[in-house]
Amino acid sequence: MIRYTFERLCYMVVTFFVIVTLTFLSMQLLPGTPYRNAAKMTKEQIAVLNETYGLNQPVPIQFVKYITNMFHGNLGYSFQYDGRSVTQILSEKFPISIELGIEAIIIGVVIGLLLGIIAGIKRNTIWDYTSMIIAVLGISIPSFIFAALLQYWFAVKYQIFPVAYWDGPINRILPAFSLSTIVIATVGRFMRTEMVEVLQSDYITTAEAKGLTTMQVIFKHSIRNALIPVITILGPLFVNIITGSLVIEKIFAIPGIGEQFVTSIYTNDYPMIMGTTIIYSSMFIFIVFIVDVLYGVIDPRIRLAGGK
Amino acid sequence: MTVEKILELKNLQVSFETFGGEVQAVRGVDLTLHKGETLAIVGESGSGKSVTSKAIMGLIESPPGRIKNGEILFEGNNLLKYSKHQIQKVRGKDISMIFQDPMTALNPTMKIGSQIMEGLIKHQEISKHDARKRAIELLALVGIPNPDKRVDEFPHQFSGGMRQRVVIAIALACNPKILIADEPTTALDVTIQAQILDLMRDIQEKMGTSIILITHDLGVVANLAQRVAVMYGGKIIETGTLDEIFYKPKHPYTWGLLSSMPKLHAKTDKLLAIPGTPPDLRKPPKGCPFAPRCPYAMDVCIDHMPQYTASSGSQKTACWLLDERAPKVDPPSTIGVGGEA
Structure with missing residues (x-):
C-alpha cells in the first residue's frame, strides 16, 4: 500500500509539471496584449510596461522565474486589478467555489447513490423507472435551467429561499442543489448498472445460500462491490462541478472563481490565468490521487497488486 | 440398515417465463434423499438438474422463475410453504450448497474468514471470536495450509482449487444435514478434481452429511455416489x-x-x-x-x-x-x- 501510494504521488508531480509547462507555453500564443488601452499606446509605452512586468525577457527565463516564484508561493500580480496579487484574489474567491462544489457533490452523491441502489434492487419496477427518469432528466437538462426554475419557484413564487448572494447557509441550498443535478444523474445511473451487475453475480447467490437476509446481502455484499467503479467517476465529476459552476455562480450572484477565470482569459491577464489553471489542475490531480488511493482501500486486489 | 428419508421431492415442477414463452425446466420430479447417502443427479446441460437443486435451496428467482407444483419435504416439512424468513433459517444451516465456479462464487472484497463467519454468526449466534476460531478449524478441515494466516486473506490470493475448498468450508460451516454440490469440480483441473472429490468423501464420512451431487461427469458419479438419478x-x-x-x-x-x-x-x-x-x-x-x-x-x-x-x-x-x-x-x-x- 505504501509503495502504491508513493507511485501515485510521483505520477501526480510529473502530471502537474506537464500541465504548468503546457499552459505557460500556450499562453505565449494568445493574441493581443494584457493592456486595456494597448491600441492607443505608443510602442515605447508598451515597451516600458513590458519591462515592468518582465514580458520582454525570453520565454525560458520568464518560465524559470515563474516556477521559482511559484515555489515561494508567489503567483505574480494581476494585470486587471492593479497591485493585487493572484494568490490574494484566488484565496478570496476560490474557497467559495470549493464550498459550493463540495455541497453539490455531497447532495448529489447521497441522492444519486440512493436512487441507484433502489433502482438496482427493484429492477424493472416503478421504483426503477422513476429513478431512471429523474436521472435522465438530470443529465439532459442543463443545470442552469434547473437553477432558473428553482429560483423562480422557491425564491420568487414561494419565497422560501433567498434569490441570490452568498450570505448565510440558506443561500447555499438552491445553487448547491441545481449544481448537483448532474451528479445525481451520473452517480444514480452508474450505481444502478453496477448494482444490477453485482446482484447477478455468483457470490451474491453464495451469500443468499448462507441464509443471510436480503438486507445483509445488499449491505454487506452488494453495495461495496458496486461502489468500486462509481468512486472512479467521483473525482473527475467533482472537478467538473467546480469548474462548471460558472453559470450557476452568475445566476445566483456568487463571488466565486468561475467568473473570474473567464474574465482573465479575455483580458490576457497572464498571471491570473496561470494561477487559476495551477489551482484547478493541482486540485484535479490531487483528487485523482485521492481516488486512486481510495480505490486501493476499497478493492484489495488493486492494493496488493501494486504493494507487494 | 434402516434408512431415514431426509429430503423428498414430490412432483416438483418449475417453469421460467421468458420472452419466447414459458420454459418448463423441471416437469414433475420425484426424488428421495436418505440420511448419509450421496445421490447423484446426472444429465446433460438443460436437463433441469441445476434448477432442481436451486428449487430445494429456495433460490429460484421469481420472476421469471416459478414453482408451479409439487412439494419439497425436508424432514417432513414442505419447504415450499415456508416464508422467506423461514427459508433463510434453513439455508446455510440445514441445507447448504457448493457452487460450480469457485472463481466467481466468493465476494472479491471480503476476507475469506469473514465470508465463512457470516453464516456461523447468523445461524449459531456465536461471538465473532468463536466464529473466527471455527472458521480457522473449517479451513484446516478442508485442507488449507496455514489456516490461521489465510483466514485474513482475500479470494484473489487463492488458487481455483483452494477457493473451491473455501466454498466447501462456507457450505460446511454450520454442519448442514444436506449438502448440494452443483457441479463442484467442473471448473477445476483434473488433478484438483480428484482432491476435491476425496475431500468431499472424507467430510461425508466424518460428518454424516447427505450429499446431492449434480454433475454431467460420470467419472465423478462413480467416485462419490451411492445412488444415481438420470435426468x-x-x-x-x-x-x-x-x-x-x-x-x-x-x-x-x-x-x-x-x-x-x-x-x-x-x-x-x-x-x-x-x-x-x-x-x-x-x-x-x-x-x-x-x-x-x-x-x-x-x-x-x-x-x-x-x-x-x-x-x-x-x-x-x-x-x-x-x-x-x-x-x-x-x-x-x-x-x-x-x-x-
Missing part, C-alpha cells in the same frame, strides 16, 4: 444404485450416456455421442422426451410418457421398452465402464 428433458428417466445404473442400465438414454464416456481400452479412437439435441422445453414433448433421439423409439413413445417400471427394489426406469408388449432390446456393447467391458 432428461426436465424429468427423471431412471434411478437406481450406482451399480445398477453403471452395470444394468435399462433406459436407452442411460445407455447413450455410458457409451459416450471415453474408455481407456476401447478398440476405436472414436468418441461415441448421442445424436440430436435435447428437447425444447418451451414446447415439451407429450411423450417420452428422449423419443426423437432414441434409436429404439416406437410409435407409443412419441405420444405417451411411459410410467416407471421397477426392475429391483431400488431401480426404476421410465421407458416403454420395459413394457411387456415391447420387443426385447439388449443394451449396446459400448456401455461398458472403464476397462472392464
Whole structure:
C-alpha cells in the first residue's frame, strides 16, 4: 500500500509539471496584449510596461522565474486589478467555489447513490423507472435551467429561499442543489448498472445460500462491490462541478472563481490565468490521487497488486 | 440398515417465463434423499438438474422463475410453504450448497474468514471470536495450509482449487444435514478434481452429511455416489444404485450416456455421442422426451410418457421398452465402464 501510494504521488508531480509547462507555453500564443488601452499606446509605452512586468525577457527565463516564484508561493500580480496579487484574489474567491462544489457533490452523491441502489434492487419496477427518469432528466437538462426554475419557484413564487448572494447557509441550498443535478444523474445511473451487475453475480447467490437476509446481502455484499467503479467517476465529476459552476455562480450572484477565470482569459491577464489553471489542475490531480488511493482501500486486489 | 428419508421431492415442477414463452425446466420430479447417502443427479446441460437443486435451496428467482407444483419435504416439512424468513433459517444451516465456479462464487472484497463467519454468526449466534476460531478449524478441515494466516486473506490470493475448498468450508460451516454440490469440480483441473472429490468423501464420512451431487461427469458419479438419478428433458428417466445404473442400465438414454464416456481400452479412437439435441422445453414433448433421439423409439413413445417400471427394489426406469408388449432390446456393447467391458 505504501509503495502504491508513493507511485501515485510521483505520477501526480510529473502530471502537474506537464500541465504548468503546457499552459505557460500556450499562453505565449494568445493574441493581443494584457493592456486595456494597448491600441492607443505608443510602442515605447508598451515597451516600458513590458519591462515592468518582465514580458520582454525570453520565454525560458520568464518560465524559470515563474516556477521559482511559484515555489515561494508567489503567483505574480494581476494585470486587471492593479497591485493585487493572484494568490490574494484566488484565496478570496476560490474557497467559495470549493464550498459550493463540495455541497453539490455531497447532495448529489447521497441522492444519486440512493436512487441507484433502489433502482438496482427493484429492477424493472416503478421504483426503477422513476429513478431512471429523474436521472435522465438530470443529465439532459442543463443545470442552469434547473437553477432558473428553482429560483423562480422557491425564491420568487414561494419565497422560501433567498434569490441570490452568498450570505448565510440558506443561500447555499438552491445553487448547491441545481449544481448537483448532474451528479445525481451520473452517480444514480452508474450505481444502478453496477448494482444490477453485482446482484447477478455468483457470490451474491453464495451469500443468499448462507441464509443471510436480503438486507445483509445488499449491505454487506452488494453495495461495496458496486461502489468500486462509481468512486472512479467521483473525482473527475467533482472537478467538473467546480469548474462548471460558472453559470450557476452568475445566476445566483456568487463571488466565486468561475467568473473570474473567464474574465482573465479575455483580458490576457497572464498571471491570473496561470494561477487559476495551477489551482484547478493541482486540485484535479490531487483528487485523482485521492481516488486512486481510495480505490486501493476499497478493492484489495488493486492494493496488493501494486504493494507487494 | 434402516434408512431415514431426509429430503423428498414430490412432483416438483418449475417453469421460467421468458420472452419466447414459458420454459418448463423441471416437469414433475420425484426424488428421495436418505440420511448419509450421496445421490447423484446426472444429465446433460438443460436437463433441469441445476434448477432442481436451486428449487430445494429456495433460490429460484421469481420472476421469471416459478414453482408451479409439487412439494419439497425436508424432514417432513414442505419447504415450499415456508416464508422467506423461514427459508433463510434453513439455508446455510440445514441445507447448504457448493457452487460450480469457485472463481466467481466468493465476494472479491471480503476476507475469506469473514465470508465463512457470516453464516456461523447468523445461524449459531456465536461471538465473532468463536466464529473466527471455527472458521480457522473449517479451513484446516478442508485442507488449507496455514489456516490461521489465510483466514485474513482475500479470494484473489487463492488458487481455483483452494477457493473451491473455501466454498466447501462456507457450505460446511454450520454442519448442514444436506449438502448440494452443483457441479463442484467442473471448473477445476483434473488433478484438483480428484482432491476435491476425496475431500468431499472424507467430510461425508466424518460428518454424516447427505450429499446431492449434480454433475454431467460420470467419472465423478462413480467416485462419490451411492445412488444415481438420470435426468432428461426436465424429468427423471431412471434411478437406481450406482451399480445398477453403471452395470444394468435399462433406459436407452442411460445407455447413450455410458457409451459416450471415453474408455481407456476401447478398440476405436472414436468418441461415441448421442445424436440430436435435447428437447425444447418451451414446447415439451407429450411423450417420452428422449423419443426423437432414441434409436429404439416406437410409435407409443412419441405420444405417451411411459410410467416407471421397477426392475429391483431400488431401480426404476421410465421407458416403454420395459413394457411387456415391447420387443426385447439388449443394451449396446459400448456401455461398458472403464476397462472392464
